[in-house]
Amino acid sequence: MPEISRRTSSLGTENAFVVLAEVNALVAKGENVISFCIGQPDFVTPDNIREAGIRAIKNGKTGYTGSAGIPELREAVARELGRVRRLEISPDEVVIGAGAKPFIGYTILCVTDYGAGHEVIYPNPGFPIYESQIAAMGAVPVPLHLREDRKFAFDPQELADKISDNTRLLILNTPHNPTGGILTADDLAAIAEIVRAHDQVWVYADEIYSRLVYDGAFATITAIPDMRERTVIADGVSKTWAMTGWRIGYAANRALAPYFTKWVTNTESCAGHINQYAALEAVSGPQVDAEKMRHVFARRRQKIVALLNDVPGFHCLMPGGAFYVWPNVTEACQMTGIENSEELRKRLLYDAGVAVLADIHFGQRVPGEGQHIRFSYAASDEEIERGVERIADFMRKNRR
Ligand SMILES: Cc1ncc(COP(=O)(O)O)c(C=O)c1O
Numbered sequence: 001m002p003e004i005s006r007r008t009s010s011l012g013t014e015n016a017f018v019v020l021a022e023v024n025a026l027v028a029k030g031e032n033v034i035s036f037c038i039g040q041p042d043f044v045t046p047d048n049i050r051e052a053g054i055r056a057i058k059n060g061k062t063g064y065t066g067s068a069g070i071p072e073l074r075e076a077v078a079r080e081l082g083r084v085r086r087l088e089i090s091p092d093e094v095v096i097g098a099g100a101k102p103f104i105g106y107t108i109l110c111v112t113d114y115g116a117g118h119e120v121i122y123p124n125p126g127f128p129i130y131e132s133q134i135a136a137m138g139a140v141p142v143p144l145h146l147r148e149d150r151k152f153a154f155d156p157q158e159l160a161d162k163i164s165d166n167t168r169l170l171i172l173n174t175p176h177n178p179t180g181g182i183l184t185a186d187d188l189a190a191i192a193e194i195v196r197a198h199d200q201v202w203v204y205a206d207e208i209y210s211r212l213v214y215d216g217a218f219a220t221i222t223a224i225p226d227m228r229e230r231t232v233i234a235d236g237v238s239k240t241w242a243m244t245g246w247r248i249g250y251a252a253n254r255a256l257a258p259y260f261t262k263w264v265t266n267t268e269s270c271a272g273h274i275n276q277y278a279a280l281e282a283v284s285g286p287q288v289d290a291e292k293m294r295h296v297f298a299r300r301r302q303k304i305v306a307l308l309n310d311v312p313g314f315h316c317l318m319p320g321g322a323f324y325v326w327p328n329v330t331e332a333c334q335m336t337g338i339e340n341s342e343e344l345r346k347r348l349l350y351d352a353g354v355a356v357l358a359d360i361h362f363g364q365r366v367p368g369e370g371q372h373i374r375f376s377y378a379a380s381d382e383e384i385e386r387g388v389e390r391i392a393d394f395m396r397k398n399r400r
Pocket of ligand 1: 039098099100101102127173176177206208235236237238244248249
């Protein structure tokens with residue numbers, strides 16, 4: 001058989017989907033599994049948005065659109081991105097895509113060359129697509145370790161040590177998947193100070209959870225005036241308006257917008273026309289449902305953190321945003337003689353009927369930081385209570 005390229009052979013994946021397949025196989029066999037695996041709101045898209053989608057179908061919005069997106073949506077997104085960040089953003093800086101995810105690859109393609117030794121610094125643990133795309137695009141992945149004693153921010157000194165003349169891109173993600181950590185205005189000022197000394201470095205600000213911040217205001221590096229030009233803002237409708245399946249995301253950067261548009265022309269041609277009208281209603285229509293969902297997540301955050309901290313061997317920080325918690329389970333592993341977080345994850349799935357992800361699904365374990373697992377608390381109160389109770393029961397039975 002002809003060969004598969006090295007590029008494609010080395011492509012990583014999102015292990016959430018792999019674990020989800022395991023969960024579905026168990027459920028198909030009749031097992032009762034409570035799942036905290038998947039990073040999407042457990043709500044359906046609000047009614048007004050679904051109605052807008054139906055209207056778009058009825059109005060015949062079924063053809064291609066311009067690759068950058070329909071003008072009404074680009075305008076509305078420019079307003080919304082600007083409102084949340086207190087910036088003036090113009091519609092021609094904004095490109096609409098099939099989710100926020102494609103802009104990770106497009107940005108790496110725009111600012112690095114294959115095999116040229118260009119380095120991309122990204123958070124570890126982190127959204128697994130960063131590392132996968134960096135490697136597949138022929139750049140060099142440089143992980144920046146997040147630390148529990150900094151509430152899962154990174155130490156700016158580590159960034160200063162890793163940034164070099166070869167660095168072309170720094171990926172930031174706040175609020176953060178998988179830890180729920182946030183970068184404060186002070187963290188961002190320290191980062192900007194370091195980046196400023198390296199003219200060739202772009203910044204990718206993955207701000208897909210920008211509207212899901214629970215303590216204080218959302219902080220963004222784009223609020224620092226001289227960082228704006230070199231920073232790509234990436235956001236989308238998936239998380240804030242429970243629209244993961246509609247596949248609409250967006251990125252804003254004045255210099256890169258024309259190149260993003262070309263990439264969209266070269267790949268998907270345009271984001272779904274009907275879906276763009278639904279997204280228009282999401283970003284410019286009533287925000288009551290989005291706010292309600294945010295309140296529900298904020299309440300569940302308190303609940304799951306309190307419950308997990310009562311489980312023997314679990315230690316869970318209160319995350320500042322998104323809908324994830326990242327408890328330290330080093331002691332739980334020691335108490336049960338389970339080798340590591342991945343073995344614990346499997347035991348929780350097969351012995352306790354609770355599905356979570358392990359730290360290794362989000363990159364290499366950070367040396368000295370112990371073992372962690374990830375819960376997505378986009379699950380009902382009852383599932384949170386029953387799920388954590390099952391884990392507590394597992395710990396009581398398996399404690400040595
Ligand atoms: C950090 C991060 N960035 C990007 C995405 C992709 O979002 P979208 O559904 O808009 O492609 C996700 C989704 O899980 C995410 O967690």
